[in-house]
Amino acid sequence: MKYMKRALERKFLHMSSFFKAVLVTGARQVGKTTMLKHLAMEQSRTYVSMDNPMARALAKSDPILFFQTYKPPMILDEIQKAPELFEQIKILCDESEERGLFWLTGSQQFKMMKNIRETLAGRIGILELYSFSKNEVEGLIFPNEMDFSLPCLLARQQLVPKNDIIQVFEHIWRGGMPDAQGADPEQRQEYYNSYIETYLMRDVAEEGGITDTVRFYKFMKACAALVAEQVNYKTLAESAEISQPTAKEWVRLLQGLGIIYLLPPYANNELKRLTKTPKLYFCDTGLCAYLSMWLTRDTLMNGAASGHYFENYVVTELLKNFSYAPSKVNLTYYRDSNAKEIDVFVEENGVIHPLEIKKSANPDRREVKKYELLDKAKLERGSGGIVCMCEEVIPIDAQNCFIPCNLI
Numbered sequence: 001m002k003y004m005k006r007a008l009e010r011k012f013l014h015m016s017s018f019f020k021a022v023l024v025t026g027a028r029q030v031g032k033t034t035m036l037k038h039l040a041m042e043q044s045r046t047y048v049s050m051d052n053p054m055a056r057a058l059a060k061s062d063p064i065l066f067f068q069t070y071k072p073p074m075i076l077d078e079i080q081k082a083p084e085l086f087e088q089i090k091i092l093c094d095e096s097e098e099r100g101l102f103w104l105t106g107s108q109q110f111k112m113m114k115n116i117r118e119t120l121a122g123r124i125g126i127l128e129l130y131s132f133s134k135n136e137v138e139g140l141i142f143p144n145e146m147d148f149s150l151p152c153l154l155a156r157q158q159l160v161p162k163n164d165i166i167q168v169f170e171h172i173w174r175g176g177m178p179d180a181q182g183a184d185p186e187q188r189q190e191y192y193n194s195y196i197e198t199y200l201m202r203d204v205a206e207e208g209g210i211t212d213t214v215r216f217y218k219f220m221k222a223c224a225a226l227v228a229e230q231v232n233y234k235t236l237a238e239s240a241e242i243s244q245p246t247a248k249e250w251v252r253l254l255q256g257l258g259i260i261y262l263l264p265p266y267a268n269n270e271l272k273r274l275t276k277t278p279k280l281y282f283c284d285t286g287l288c289a290y291l292s293m294w295l296t297r298d299t300l301m302n303g304a305a306s307g308h309y310f311e312n313y314v315v316t317e318l319l320k321n322f323s324y325a326p327s328k329v330n331l332t333y334y335r336d337s338n339a340k341e342i343d344v345f346v347e348e349n350g351v352i353h354p355l356e357i358k359k360s361a362n363p364d365r366r367e368v369k370k371y372e373l374l375d376k377a378k379l380e381r382g383s384g385g386i387v388c389m390c391e392e393v394i395p396i397d398a399q400n401c402f403i404p405c406n407l408i
Contacts, residue, residue: 015125016100027258049077131176175286192290224291228308273337
């Protein structure tokens with residue numbers, strides 16, 4: 001299979017020229033190792049995987065001997081399986097002036113992250129890789145940063161074919177897992193089935209000590225049924241016949257394994273009575289569609305949940321886009337006690353870009369009236385609009401546009 005360029009490559013190499021160690025975290029099978037091996041093709045880097053039982057045994061019993069056997073610069077895969085190496089990595093980083101000595105991959109599990117942050121503070125850059133975005137699958141990496149302004153959107157529009165709902169739902173249904181890209185429907189189904197059995201259930205048992213796989217599977221299906229809604233621990237607990245504290249713990253676990261993403265609610269002292277509950281999205285819509293038994297693209301596209309899946313798709317595309325971009329943004333959503341809701345706030349440098357998400361190709365332009373609540377609260381409002389299935393960018397007013405979803 002031909003290598004598909006990742007949007008994270010630019011940021012990864014930039015961090016590798018600055019930090020002595022760089023860690024790429026993310027769910028299993030999203031392509032972390034493939035990307036690092038591809039970037040290391042021009043260099044001589046030792047590659048060691050902690051999935052290899054012999055290497056892992058050596059790492060655990062004798063970290064000093066391990067690094068005499070395998071010398072940096074190196075790629076260390078699945079580092080969470082050998083936390084004993086962190087101390088020694090720190091010592092080697094401190095002894096050398098060389099940047100990018102250690103390229104590490106790992107699933108973002110809480111114990112590991114805490115351990116790494118404590119041991120390697122100041123020496124390590126931490127980046128997250130997600131499954132393929134639609135742009136990556138299509139081999140498109142936009143040259144300009146997204147600021148939702150009309151000039152930015154028009155410049156991006158030059159680079160893409162017209163927005164097409166069939167292609168969008170093909171990506172939503174297939175998902176972004178590298179191995180699912182060339183699969184036919186039958187192969188795709190078997191891929192996700194074995195992904196859950198082989199990786200997820202094993203990681204869940206190792207990381208969370210969960211042995212009741214039947215209940216955990218029910219729990220994941222319940223999460224998939226709640227996609228793009230506020231997290232409801234009571235519903236999740238009842239669906240899987242577990243207690244609410246267990247449901248909270250399991251949500252945290254799925255978040256740590258990079259399976260789900262919780263979009264936090266916007267918080268501000270000026271605005272009273274804001275919700276405190278996050279919204280639940282799947283990092284990979286293909287896995288979500290598999291868990292909810294949407295067997296074909298068309299049944300999903302025409303089904304009752306299509307709007308929720310479209311929202312999940314837009315939120316995760318934004319998440320991927322901004323995770324790999326040079327500037328840091330804060331993604332939240334807005335909901336107050338009067339049930340006024342704005343789907344996404346993209347906050348950058350204190351400016352809020354409000355976005356509504358609609359599957360329609362011709363949504364109601366009055367949706368943007370809601371954004372006035374930002375002005376009332378004296379918050380700085382930037383360009384925004386309605387991300388939808390329209391074919392081209394259409395201005396609504398001076399600050400907002402109808403934004404085709406393939407431009408994000």
